[in-house]
Amino acid sequence: MTSEATRLDSAATSISESRTVLAALDIDGTLAPSGTMQIAHAVQDAVSRFRAAGHHVVLASGRSLVGVLPIARILGLTDGWVIASNGAITARLNQRALRGYELEDVQNFDPGPVVRLARAMFPGVQIGAERVGWGYDVTHLFPTGQLNGAQQIVSPDYLGERSTTRLVLRGPGVERLAGPVRAAGLTALLLEPGWVDVTAPGLSKATALEKVRANLGIDPSRTAAIGDGENDLEMLRWAAHGVAMGHAPARVREMADGVTGTLDQHGAASALDALSV
Template identity: 80%
Template sequence: MNHQDTLQNRTMLAALDIDGTLARSGTTQIAPTVKAAVARFRTDGHRVVLASGRSLVGILPIAVELGLTDEWVIASNGAVTARLDSRVPRGYGLEEVRNFDPGPVVRLARTILPDVRIGAERVGWGYDVTHLFPTGQLNGAQQIVSADLLGERSTTRLVVRGPGVGRLVDPVRATGLTALLTEPDWVDVTAPGLSKATALEKVRANLGVEPALTLAVGDGENDLEMLRWAARGVAMGHASAVVREAADAVTGTLDQHGAATALDAHRPLGLAVTLPSQ
């Protein structure tokens, strides 16, 4: 019996990005084809973990759409890990929350780009912001506070938005914090050494899933570590060349329901599969 045979019919863990993978950015609508594939995967006894740059309040509606009531979710690019539990009032319990002091970043951002828009996450609620963000850009409620006050409160995630914010990435990283340019005018900042992968590894160990039975599907540069972490990293067909090159395989685009294709390909066969060429 070879190694692959010994892994058959064992529990797998599928880590799924949300925006651009399961749904369009900022929305909660998931194609029936994708929802059905997630259901089949779970019916076979496998685990599905949502791993997103969204805050926790932005992930919860997606979990409801997919019928996930007892799984783990990873929010804010690895800063927040929660366990869904329909028996408790909020529908989840916090497992790990990684905060950091945003003060140095706030001062740096306002020195380099005085008119920049800044938001600091408040887990399970929304964001404190220096200026209101347009509808759909942040999950949850928003409360306007002064930049000084925002910089005094520890947070899990700092969002800096405005023209030219890419100039902040290297200076922020030089402080030891994690900084990601997720859009040309959007920088996410989290505690040192964090990524979706660091949080997923803790969840994997907690669930007792073998490293060889991990699958990840994503489309963004904040998914790079996750795709490399998984035994089988699958990039969406519309992902950038950098993301596709980091993956083991490429599936269809969002419109082609690529996440469903990836889940169905791995569900019955283990990880030694070949996805259709795109």
């Protein structure tokens, strides 16, 4: 752990030489236990201190937008950007807007070919297609907590005819679909056994964050990211200083510039405090 702490201190020392930092924060496994809204007061306070110091916080999550917005409210984020669905959606928080946000970038794709392929290979596959700001059209209801927002059962044909930002494939063995989906030019993420996320070509949290960085005029050397999962790898590479949570898989920890504490140790809070020194 000594070498990991040294790497984190080194990253913080380097970035603290800059005045304004853009910090991208994963949610599940980084700020809160997966699928929950439970953010420790220590983490909430650290986010507040970081922003009070003049830095930018951007939530960057695999959650749908309706799952990201409550986290923003808990953290007191009333302006700035949030990224949802692994980079498919970028929204700007705006309390004067009717819904409290404005969509900045929405990357849709045609789910039809994937839906047909999935049903041909796995007749019982469960499919969900995101409806931005509302929830999902689904072929079967997903268990509570697995998708953000409401669910509406529709026919597979209807689901495949409407463009979407994110397609979820769930069922035993669906991991085998990742290869063909990628071969077709789309982005496929294996988030857990029996679960594949599909988004438009070339998308990741990093691609969305780069647009936000350019919009804010932040120098690339003043970027940081904190995450714990496989879907955070591109984000951690994108950041000048990528910090992995202490409980992250070895591949994620080894690739990061620094390693902080675990979720139970409020590692995100420690990393933010170190970066804002």
